[in-house]
Amino acid sequence: MSTAVPRDRDASFEDGSEIVFHPIGRIHSGHTKRDRTPIQPVYAYGCPGVVEVYPKFEAGLADLEGFSHLFLLYHFDRAGPLKLTVKPFLQDREHGLFATRSPSRPNAIGLSIVELIRREGRFIHCDGLDIFDGTPLLDIKPVVSRFDSVHPTRNGWQDEVDEETARKIGIKKGEKDG
Amino acid sequence: MSTAVPRDRDASFEDGSEIVFHPIGRIHSGHTKRDRTPIQPVYAYGCPGVVEVYPKFEAGLADLEGFSHLFLLYHFDRAGPLKLTVKPFLQDREHGLFATRSPSRPNAIGLSIVELIRREGRFIHCDGLDIFDGTPLLDIKPVVSRFDSVHPTRNGWQDEVDEETARKIGIKKGEKDG
Numbered sequence: 143m144s145t146a147v148p149r150d151r152d153a154s155f156e157d158g159s160e161i162v163f164h165p166i167g168r169i170h171s172g173h174t175k176r177d178r179t180p181i182q183p184v185y186a187y188g189c190p191g192v193v194e195v196y197p198k199f200e201a202g203l204a205d206l207e208g209f210s211h212l213f214l215l216y217h218f219d220r221a222g223p224l225k226l227t228v229k230p231f232l233q234d235r236e237h238g239l240f241a242t243r244s245p246s247r248p249n250a251i252g253l254s255i256v257e258l259i260r261r262e263g264r265f266i267h268c269d270g271l272d273i274f275d276g277t278p279l280l281d282i283k284p285v286v287s288r289f290d291s292v293h294p295t296r297n298g299w300q301d302e303v304d305e306e307t308a309r310k311i312g313i314k315k316g317e318k319d320g
Numbered sequence: 321m322s323t324a325v326p327r328d329r330d331a332s333f334e335d336g337s338e339i340v341f342h343p344i345g346r347i348h349s350g351h352t353k354r355d356r357t358p359i360q361p362v363y364a365y366g367c368p369g370v371v372e373v374y375p376k377f378e379a380g381l382a383d384l385e386g387f388s389h390l391f392l393l394y395h396f397d398r399a400g401p402l403k404l405t406v407k408p409f410l411q412d413r414e415h416g417l418f419a420t421r422s423p424s425r426p427n428a429i430g431l432s433i434v435e436l437i438r439r440e441g442r443f444i445h446c447d448g449l450d451i452f453d454g455t456p457l458l459d460i461k462p463v464v465s466r467f468d469s470v471h472p473t474r475n476g477w478q479d480e481v482d483e484e485t486a487r488k489i490g491i492k493k494g495e496k497d498g
Binding site: 158160165182204217251287 | 362382385387393418431460465466470473474478483
Protein backbone atom coordinates (compact mmCIF):
# COMPACT_ATOMS: atom_id res chain seq x y z
CA MET A 143 0.00 0.00 0.00
CA SER A 144 1.33 3.44 -0.82
CA THR A 145 1.75 6.00 1.90
CA ALA A 146 0.42 9.34 0.73
CA VAL A 147 1.62 12.46 2.51
CA PRO A 148 -0.03 15.80 1.84
CA ARG A 149 2.21 18.39 0.23
CA ASP A 150 0.98 20.99 2.68
CA ARG A 151 4.05 22.50 4.22
CA ASP A 152 2.92 22.89 7.79
CA ALA A 153 1.82 19.29 8.02
CA SER A 154 4.71 17.66 6.17
CA PHE A 155 7.94 19.50 6.74
CA GLU A 156 10.04 19.69 9.85
CA ASP A 157 11.93 22.61 8.45
CA GLY A 158 9.72 25.50 7.42
CA SER A 159 12.34 27.25 5.34
CA GLU A 160 11.40 27.88 1.74
CA ILE A 161 13.78 27.68 -1.18
CA VAL A 162 12.42 29.48 -4.22
CA PHE A 163 13.67 28.61 -7.67
CA HIS A 164 12.66 29.91 -11.11
CA PRO A 165 12.91 28.14 -14.45
CA ILE A 166 15.96 29.13 -16.49
CA GLY A 167 14.40 27.70 -19.64
CA ARG A 168 12.23 24.94 -21.02
CA ILE A 169 12.92 21.45 -22.34
CA HIS A 170 11.33 20.63 -25.67
CA SER A 171 10.86 16.97 -26.57
CA GLY A 172 8.56 14.69 -28.50
CA HIS A 173 7.13 13.23 -25.30
CA THR A 174 3.61 14.18 -24.34
CA LYS A 175 2.19 10.88 -23.08
CA ARG A 176 3.22 9.11 -19.92
CA ASP A 177 2.84 5.62 -21.40
CA ARG A 178 5.03 6.46 -24.41
CA THR A 179 7.85 8.28 -22.59
CA PRO A 180 11.02 6.31 -21.83
CA ILE A 181 11.70 6.00 -18.12
CA GLN A 182 15.37 6.98 -18.35
CA PRO A 183 17.76 8.48 -20.95
CA VAL A 184 19.46 5.09 -21.36
CA TYR A 185 16.19 3.87 -22.89
CA ALA A 186 15.70 7.04 -24.95
CA TYR A 187 18.40 6.67 -27.58
CA GLY A 188 17.08 8.31 -30.73
CA CYS A 189 14.71 10.59 -28.77
CA PRO A 190 15.99 14.07 -29.62
CA GLY A 191 15.06 17.26 -27.89
CA VAL A 192 16.02 20.88 -27.54
CA VAL A 193 16.95 22.49 -24.26
CA GLU A 194 16.00 26.16 -24.48
CA VAL A 195 17.72 28.55 -22.08
CA TYR A 196 16.15 31.98 -21.63
CA PRO A 197 18.11 34.87 -23.20
CA LYS A 198 19.16 36.32 -19.84
CA PHE A 199 21.30 33.24 -19.18
CA GLU A 200 22.76 32.63 -22.62
CA ALA A 201 26.20 33.94 -21.63
CA GLY A 202 26.39 31.10 -19.10
CA LEU A 203 26.41 28.54 -21.91
CA ALA A 204 29.84 29.48 -23.29
CA ASP A 205 32.06 26.40 -23.74
CA LEU A 206 29.25 24.00 -22.86
CA GLU A 207 29.42 22.48 -26.35
CA GLY A 208 32.82 20.98 -25.51
CA PHE A 209 31.13 18.38 -23.32
CA SER A 210 29.51 15.25 -24.74
CA HIS A 211 27.04 14.73 -21.88
CA LEU A 212 25.04 16.98 -19.59
CA PHE A 213 23.14 16.63 -16.35
CA LEU A 214 19.76 18.29 -16.76
CA LEU A 215 17.97 19.25 -13.56
CA TYR A 216 14.33 20.10 -14.03
CA HIS A 217 10.97 20.39 -12.31
CA PHE A 218 8.70 17.35 -12.55
CA ASP A 219 5.78 19.72 -13.10
CA ARG A 220 3.32 16.93 -13.92
CA ALA A 221 4.26 14.58 -11.09
CA GLY A 222 1.51 12.96 -9.08
CA PRO A 223 1.07 13.53 -5.35
CA LEU A 224 3.93 12.66 -3.05
CA LYS A 225 4.11 9.01 -2.05
CA LEU A 226 6.72 7.77 0.40
CA THR A 227 6.55 4.23 -0.93
CA VAL A 228 6.06 3.46 -4.60
CA LYS A 229 6.02 0.60 -7.06
CA PRO A 230 8.65 1.52 -9.65
CA PHE A 231 8.14 0.85 -13.36
CA LEU A 232 10.70 -1.96 -13.32
CA GLN A 233 9.42 -4.08 -10.43
CA ASP A 234 5.99 -4.93 -9.08
CA ARG A 235 7.01 -4.39 -5.46
CA GLU A 236 6.86 -1.43 -3.11
CA HIS A 237 10.08 0.38 -2.31
CA GLY A 238 10.90 3.51 -0.37
CA LEU A 239 10.55 6.52 -2.64
CA PHE A 240 14.21 7.51 -2.25
CA ALA A 241 15.30 4.05 -3.42
CA THR A 242 13.55 4.81 -6.73
CA ARG A 243 13.64 7.49 -9.40
CA SER A 244 9.88 8.10 -9.21
CA PRO A 245 8.83 11.71 -9.90
CA SER A 246 6.44 11.78 -6.91
CA ARG A 247 9.08 13.22 -4.56
CA PRO A 248 8.86 15.80 -1.75
CA ASN A 249 10.88 18.17 -3.95
CA ALA A 250 9.96 17.14 -7.48
CA ILE A 251 13.38 17.58 -9.07
CA GLY A 252 14.22 15.44 -12.09
CA LEU A 253 17.75 14.46 -13.10
CA SER A 254 18.64 13.18 -16.58
CA ILE A 255 22.00 12.57 -18.20
CA VAL A 256 21.60 13.45 -21.89
CA GLU A 257 23.96 13.56 -24.86
CA LEU A 258 24.79 17.00 -26.22
CA ILE A 259 24.61 17.00 -30.01
CA ARG A 260 25.22 20.68 -30.76
CA ARG A 261 24.54 24.13 -29.40
CA GLU A 262 22.99 26.92 -31.43
CA GLY A 263 23.12 29.98 -29.22
CA ARG A 264 20.73 29.43 -26.36
CA PHE A 265 19.29 26.25 -27.87
CA ILE A 266 21.04 22.98 -27.00
CA HIS A 267 20.21 20.03 -29.21
CA CYS A 268 20.38 16.76 -27.30
CA ASP A 269 19.66 13.07 -27.64
CA GLY A 270 18.37 10.67 -25.00
CA LEU A 271 15.43 12.75 -23.82
CA ASP A 272 13.15 11.03 -21.29
CA ILE A 273 11.50 14.31 -20.32
CA PHE A 274 8.01 15.63 -21.06
CA ASP A 275 7.72 18.42 -23.62
CA GLY A 276 7.62 21.84 -21.98
CA THR A 277 9.27 20.82 -18.71
CA PRO A 278 10.75 23.75 -16.74
CA LEU A 279 14.56 23.65 -16.70
CA LEU A 280 16.31 24.36 -13.39
CA ASP A 281 19.99 23.78 -14.11
CA ILE A 282 22.52 22.35 -16.54
CA LYS A 283 25.82 20.85 -15.37
CA PRO A 284 28.49 19.24 -17.52
CA VAL A 285 29.16 15.54 -16.97
CA VAL A 286 32.88 15.31 -16.26
CA SER A 287 34.60 11.93 -16.55
CA ARG A 288 37.00 12.57 -13.69
CA PHE A 289 34.17 13.59 -11.36
CA ASP A 290 31.27 11.39 -12.38
CA SER A 291 32.59 7.99 -13.46
CA VAL A 292 31.49 6.04 -10.42
CA HIS A 293 31.16 2.28 -10.44
CA PRO A 294 28.37 1.18 -8.13
CA THR A 295 29.04 -2.16 -6.46
CA ARG A 296 25.45 -2.62 -5.30
CA ASN A 297 22.24 -1.57 -7.05
CA GLY A 298 19.70 -2.64 -4.45
CA TRP A 299 16.42 -4.00 -5.83
CA GLN A 300 17.55 -3.03 -9.35
CA ASP A 301 19.98 -5.97 -9.21
CA GLU A 302 16.92 -8.26 -9.11
CA VAL A 303 15.67 -6.96 -12.47
CA ASP A 304 17.26 -8.56 -15.53
CA GLU A 305 18.54 -6.28 -18.27
CA GLU A 306 16.17 -7.52 -20.97
CA THR A 307 13.11 -6.87 -18.83
CA ALA A 308 14.43 -3.47 -17.80
CA ARG A 309 15.03 -2.45 -21.40
CA LYS A 310 11.66 -3.69 -22.60
CA ILE A 311 9.77 -1.83 -19.90
CA GLY A 312 12.10 1.17 -19.90
CA ILE A 313 11.75 2.01 -23.58
CA LYS A 314 7.95 2.04 -23.26
CA LYS A 315 7.41 1.34 -26.90
CA GLY A 316 5.50 -1.81 -26.15
CA GLU A 317 2.22 0.05 -26.18
CA LYS A 318 2.95 1.63 -29.52
CA ASP A 319 4.72 -1.17 -31.35
CA GLY A 320 2.75 -4.19 -30.39
CA MET B 321 35.79 39.62 -16.29
CA SER B 322 32.84 38.03 -14.55
CA THR B 323 29.34 38.96 -15.56
CA ALA B 324 27.24 39.51 -12.48
CA VAL B 325 23.47 39.31 -12.83
CA PRO B 326 21.23 40.45 -10.00
CA ARG B 327 19.14 37.72 -8.44
CA ASP B 328 16.10 39.98 -8.52
CA ARG B 329 13.41 37.99 -10.23
CA ASP B 330 11.81 40.73 -12.31
CA ALA B 331 15.12 41.78 -13.77
CA SER B 332 16.65 38.37 -14.34
CA PHE B 333 14.04 35.84 -15.25
CA GLU B 334 12.05 35.51 -18.42
CA ASP B 335 9.67 33.14 -16.74
CA GLY B 336 8.09 34.53 -13.61
CA SER B 337 6.86 31.20 -12.31
CA GLU B 338 8.07 30.24 -8.87
CA ILE B 339 8.96 26.73 -7.79
CA VAL B 340 9.04 26.41 -4.02
CA PHE B 341 11.01 23.63 -2.37
CA HIS B 342 11.59 22.80 1.28
CA PRO B 343 14.52 20.97 2.85
CA ILE B 344 13.83 17.30 3.55
CA GLY B 345 16.81 17.12 5.89
CA ARG B 346 20.32 18.36 6.50
CA ILE B 347 23.76 17.16 5.49
CA HIS B 348 26.28 16.91 8.29
CA SER B 349 29.97 16.90 7.38
CA GLY B 350 33.33 17.99 8.72
CA HIS B 351 33.55 20.82 6.20
CA THR B 352 33.14 24.35 7.46
CA LYS B 353 35.79 26.25 5.50
CA ARG B 354 35.72 26.93 1.81
CA ASP B 355 39.47 26.58 1.35
CA ARG B 356 39.57 23.19 3.09
CA THR B 357 36.54 21.59 1.40
CA PRO B 358 37.18 19.22 -1.51
CA ILE B 359 35.69 20.47 -4.77
CA GLN B 360 34.07 17.13 -5.70
CA PRO B 361 33.34 13.77 -4.03
CA VAL B 362 36.08 12.12 -6.11
CA TYR B 363 38.56 14.24 -4.13
CA ALA B 364 36.81 13.62 -0.81
CA TYR B 365 37.63 9.96 -0.19
CA GLY B 366 37.86 9.56 3.56
CA CYS B 367 35.59 12.55 4.25
CA PRO B 368 32.63 10.96 6.03
CA GLY B 369 29.32 12.60 6.70
CA VAL B 370 25.78 11.90 7.79
CA VAL B 371 22.74 12.69 5.71
CA GLU B 372 19.86 13.37 8.09
CA VAL B 373 16.34 13.02 6.72
CA TYR B 374 13.51 14.57 8.74
CA PRO B 375 11.23 12.07 10.50
CA LYS B 376 8.27 12.78 8.20
CA PHE B 377 10.17 11.28 5.27
CA GLU B 378 11.85 8.31 6.95
CA ALA B 379 9.47 5.79 5.35
CA GLY B 380 10.80 6.89 1.96
CA LEU B 381 14.25 5.54 2.81
CA ALA B 382 13.23 1.85 2.84
CA ASP B 383 15.59 -0.26 0.71
CA LEU B 384 17.96 2.64 0.07
CA GLU B 385 20.74 0.79 1.89
CA GLY B 386 20.89 -1.73 -0.96
CA PHE B 387 22.60 0.85 -3.16
CA SER B 388 26.33 1.59 -2.92
CA HIS B 389 26.12 5.14 -4.27
CA LEU B 390 23.64 7.99 -4.02
CA PHE B 391 22.97 11.25 -5.82
CA LEU B 392 22.50 13.97 -3.22
CA LEU B 393 20.69 17.10 -4.40
CA TYR B 394 21.00 20.03 -2.04
CA HIS B 395 20.81 23.78 -1.76
CA PHE B 396 24.08 25.69 -2.08
CA ASP B 397 22.93 27.92 0.74
CA ARG B 398 26.28 29.69 1.08
CA ALA B 399 26.89 30.29 -2.64
CA GLY B 400 28.07 33.70 -3.76
CA PRO B 401 26.07 35.90 -6.11
CA LEU B 402 25.15 34.55 -9.52
CA LYS B 403 27.85 34.94 -12.14
CA LEU B 404 27.26 33.88 -15.73
CA THR B 405 30.97 33.43 -16.38
CA VAL B 406 33.34 32.05 -13.77
CA LYS B 407 36.90 30.92 -13.31
CA PRO B 408 36.62 27.35 -12.03
CA PHE B 409 38.94 25.98 -9.36
CA LEU B 410 40.76 23.80 -11.87
CA GLN B 411 41.64 26.35 -14.54
CA ASP B 412 42.60 30.01 -14.50
CA ARG B 413 40.33 30.90 -17.40
CA GLU B 414 36.77 32.16 -17.65
CA HIS B 415 34.09 29.72 -18.77
CA GLY B 416 30.35 29.92 -19.05
CA LEU B 417 28.77 29.06 -15.72
CA PHE B 418 26.89 26.07 -17.10
CA ALA B 419 30.16 24.58 -18.38
CA THR B 420 31.35 24.47 -14.76
CA ARG B 421 30.15 23.04 -11.45
CA SER B 422 30.42 26.40 -9.66
CA PRO B 423 27.81 26.94 -6.91
CA SER B 424 27.01 30.48 -8.11
CA ARG B 425 24.13 29.33 -10.31
CA PRO B 426 20.70 30.87 -11.07
CA ASN B 427 19.13 28.00 -9.13
CA ALA B 428 21.76 27.08 -6.56
CA ILE B 429 21.28 23.31 -6.62
CA GLY B 430 24.26 21.12 -5.77
CA LEU B 431 24.72 17.56 -7.00
CA SER B 432 27.14 15.10 -5.39
CA ILE B 433 27.59 11.38 -5.92
CA VAL B 434 28.52 9.91 -2.54
CA GLU B 435 29.16 6.40 -1.26
CA LEU B 436 26.55 4.96 1.10
CA ILE B 437 28.24 3.25 4.03
CA ARG B 438 25.21 2.31 6.14
CA ARG B 439 21.77 3.53 7.12
CA GLU B 440 20.59 3.84 10.71
CA GLY B 441 16.93 4.79 10.48
CA ARG B 442 16.73 8.28 9.07
CA PHE B 443 20.49 8.82 9.26
CA ILE B 444 22.55 7.76 6.26
CA HIS B 445 26.27 7.43 6.83
CA CYS B 446 28.24 8.27 3.70
CA ASP B 447 31.78 8.77 2.46
CA GLY B 448 33.03 11.20 -0.15
CA LEU B 449 31.41 14.33 1.24
CA ASP B 450 32.33 17.57 -0.52
CA ILE B 451 29.44 19.47 1.07
CA PHE B 452 29.42 22.11 3.80
CA ASP B 453 28.17 21.08 7.22
CA GLY B 454 24.50 21.93 7.72
CA THR B 455 23.60 22.13 4.03
CA PRO B 456 19.84 21.77 3.34
CA LEU B 457 19.01 18.48 1.61
CA LEU B 458 16.56 18.57 -1.30
CA ASP B 459 16.52 15.01 -2.62
CA ILE B 460 18.23 11.63 -2.59
CA LYS B 461 18.25 9.36 -5.65
CA PRO B 462 19.97 5.99 -5.97
CA VAL B 463 22.80 5.72 -8.49
CA VAL B 464 21.82 2.83 -10.76
CA SER B 465 24.51 1.23 -12.95
CA ARG B 466 22.13 0.54 -15.82
CA PHE B 467 20.90 4.15 -15.86
CA ASP B 468 23.92 6.19 -14.92
CA SER B 469 27.05 4.54 -16.34
CA VAL B 470 27.70 7.02 -19.13
CA HIS B 471 31.05 7.34 -20.81
CA PRO B 472 31.65 10.92 -21.90
CA THR B 473 33.70 11.19 -25.09
CA ARG B 474 34.42 14.90 -24.64
CA ASN B 475 35.00 16.80 -21.42
CA GLY B 476 35.40 20.33 -22.79
CA TRP B 477 37.95 22.50 -21.00
CA GLN B 478 38.37 19.78 -18.36
CA ASP B 479 40.31 17.78 -20.96
CA GLU B 480 42.97 20.51 -20.86
CA VAL B 481 43.59 19.94 -17.12
CA ASP B 482 45.94 17.07 -16.29
CA GLU B 483 44.86 14.59 -13.65
CA GLU B 484 47.67 15.34 -11.20
CA THR B 485 46.87 19.05 -11.18
CA ALA B 486 43.15 18.36 -10.84
CA ARG B 487 43.68 16.07 -7.88
CA LYS B 488 46.08 18.42 -6.12
CA ILE B 489 43.72 21.37 -6.45
CA GLY B 490 40.57 19.31 -5.95
CA ILE B 491 41.51 17.79 -2.62
CA LYS B 492 42.24 21.26 -1.21
CA LYS B 493 44.59 19.96 1.41
CA GLY B 494 47.45 22.08 0.11
CA GLU B 495 46.58 24.88 2.49
CA LYS B 496 46.51 22.56 5.46
CA ASP B 497 49.34 20.18 4.69
CA GLY B 498 52.03 22.43 3.39
